Amino acid sequence: MSSVTTTTEKRGVRGRRDLMNDSSSVSDEGSLYFLQGEERDFLNAKMFLMSKPDPFTPSLYEHLSGMIARLLEDGSEVTSDLEELSRLMKLERLTPPAQPMKDHVPQSASEKLAHAQWTMLKKPPLPVVESEQTQLEDGSPLPPEQTAAVPDILRLAAQLEAAGVGLPREEFVRMSLALRDLVNMYPNVQHLRFWGKVLGTTGSFYVAEGEFHEGDYEDDSSGTHEDAEEEESDLREEDSSLFEDIMIPEDLKLAYRPPPKIPCEVAGTGLNKKVYYVTSEPGLPWIRLPHVTPVQIQVARKIRKYVTGDLDAQVVSNPPFPGTERNFLRAQIARITASTQVSPLGYYRFDDEGEEEEEHAEEAGGGRANIIEDLEFEGISVKDLADGGLQAWVHHSPGILPQGRTTWWNPAQPKGEYNGEEEEDEDEEEERNEPDEPEPEVGPPLLTPLAEDENVGISPPWIACLSSKFVPEYAVAVLQSNVWKGAYAFATEKGRYFDNFYVGWGVKNLDGAFEPDLPEAPLPEFPSGPEVTEIDDPSPEEEAAVRAALQEKNWKRNLNKVLATTTTTLWMTKVMAETSLINIDY
Structure with a gap:
């Protein structure tokens, strides 16, 4: 009987977090640590409370810890409403997020029509109104x-x-x-x-x-x-x-x-x-x-x-x-x-x-x-x-x-x-009476x-x-x-x-097949003439001759301008000398 009890007392939960600093808990062999009595029962209960039925549901230990933290934050000394506080915390976890990932599905056309x-x-x-009735029973229109x-x-x-x-x-x-x-x-x-x-x-x-x-x-x-x-x-x-x-x-x-x-x-x-x-x-x-x-x-x-x-x-x-x-x-x-x-x-x-x-x-x-x-x-x-x-x-x-x-x-x-508007222009009236006025x-x-x-x-x-x-x-x-x-x-x-x-369908019934409207006739081209008639390009010799003729013509034009300017200047000088404005000995 004593051997059974000794074996039971030596059983414990092994793990790093279960190690004790007390040297008395070390066994005679010096390699294993174990808990005894109330400490072991407390640790087992805590592990039970921390267990989760699924990964998305918080454990009972987390729920109770949250309730205690809420009471400490609020500074409330009343503990009679623990059930209400527990219910509110559960509802907060069930509330969907403000902006869900899935967009709101709009109404279909049939739903809008319905x-x-x-x-x-x-x-x-609407109230039934006779055709000759102009006012209501109380006399209002x-x-x-x-x-x-x-x-x-x-x-x-x-x-x-x-x-x-x-x-x-x-x-x-x-x-x-x-x-x-x-x-x-x-x-x-x-x-x-x-x-x-x-x-x-x-x-x-x-x-x-x-x-x-x-x-x-x-x-x-x-x-x-x-x-x-x-x-x-x-x-x-x-x-x-x-x-x-x-x-x-x-x-x-x-x-x-x-x-x-x-x-x-x-x-x-x-x-x-x-x-x-x-x-x-x-x-x-x-x-x-x-x-x-x-x-x-x-x-x-x-x-x-x-x-x-x-x-x-x-x-x-x-x-x-x-x-x-x-x-x-x-x-x-x-x-x-x-x-x-x-x-x-x-x-x-x-x-x-x-x-x-x-x-x-x-x-x-x-x-x-x-x-x-x-x-x-x-x-x-x-x-x-x-x-x-x-x-x-x-x-x-x-x-x-x-x-x-x-x-x-x-x-x-x-x-x-x-x-x-009234128009009093007689010319416009004459234009209106011309024989080319369109027929009504x-x-x-x-x-x-x-x-x-x-x-x-x-x-x-x-x-x-x-x-x-x-x-x-x-x-x-x-x-x-x-x-x-x-x-x-x-x-x-x-x-x-x-x-x-x-x-x-809003389509007129025709006598025969539908004939689409033909495009308008294109506008006539320019009449044939020297302005629009194509000619062969001139040869280099012809271009040089035309260029020389233009240079000679320009030289003669410039010479005539110089002669005309000199003659005008001499004539003006003579006129001014005759009028004694200046004295010049010719």
Whole structure:
């Protein structure tokens, strides 16, 4: 029993850190050190506390040491909140760093769209307001966003669905909510309607059409820079022409003069009478398209291009298009609107109040341009509206002239006269009356029947039909355009309710194959003559003879100058001597 106890007492933890300075701990052999009793138990407990379950988790010994160090640093004598202090220190270790190594993942396009549409759906609806109501129940006037006309998109969807065209009903519902947001953004907009959808290669555009009152049209900020560039170019042209008149001889002046730039129609008139807004998806912000210019219309007629879905994309074409995709989209919308906006015959009539202005416009070759809704319209039967003769439908949008405008602009008139300034120069008036003045361009007048439209090859320009042959008394008259595939018009209730809608790629249907615009003819070269005719180089002997002749000529010229100077000096001296100014004996 004593031998077992002696063996147990001699057991210890061997290691350099376990060495004791006490000489009594050295064994009789003088080579091993060991601990006994409480010291050994203390060291074993410490080693147990310093053990770690994994390399990333601090040991219990480190945790307790940190708690004691925290208490000593704070100088707190209260030890009742040790558990709370332990919990806080554990939370500090679990807190992620302020700048993690992994970047924040941005939202995808589908997530942004879902968030935008969810925000749109959560907005409260506008209060129901009768058409003749001008104030609320408490007598206060209606706010602007409540008086604006929000179109009935669901009614439009029902009629298009009956006609077998249009978009899914879900898109119409979302578009109805999106138009409500558009009304809140632009409370001054009037006669808002859903124009249609233009398809693109990577994205599509939903288009809304609005109209303002005469004094509420906003300035087109997108054209400010272009107008400034036009003014600078005009000044540069004037300066260059003045320089040419003074410095350049007549035989070296260029005979070519660029044609005058056709001005853009003022906001609220012509092609810029309506304002168009686009969005890629219902719920995303609406973007206003800029005004269209005649040059953009002319170039858009010469190219065939699909939109990409990016308004800032460059339009790569020949001839080059002056602008980005937003300008090209606006030009195509103007062309489609001018060609496919139709209405039942008699729904609109010419405005009798502006007869004097219309007569003046007719004399200028523009035709009558003001139409209003006829309140005495009796309606047309659906059977007549669906007749293939197309006599019951008319165009109520002005056509686009080859010049790129709805009204012709005379390029020969002075600039001041076009701007409304009075010119009293009789010479300019005589120049205007010269026989070489260009002939005015005249387009089809307003309210022209569709029967007068040109065919597309062997196909008629429009196809008219009923939405249902089984119940014609409740059917809808439908028109489909063959010029712009995707343009539709429908009418019901004897033509009192009608609308136009477009969903397509924004490309015109041609009779034959598309022929790109050929480049302009090159300018003629200089006429043949001694100034531009090549000759052989002279030989060295001929150059030496010419050089000797020039030297002899220069010597004679210098000699004549010396003789002339000497003669003048002698003559002046003689004159002064005769007048007794000086005395010289000859």
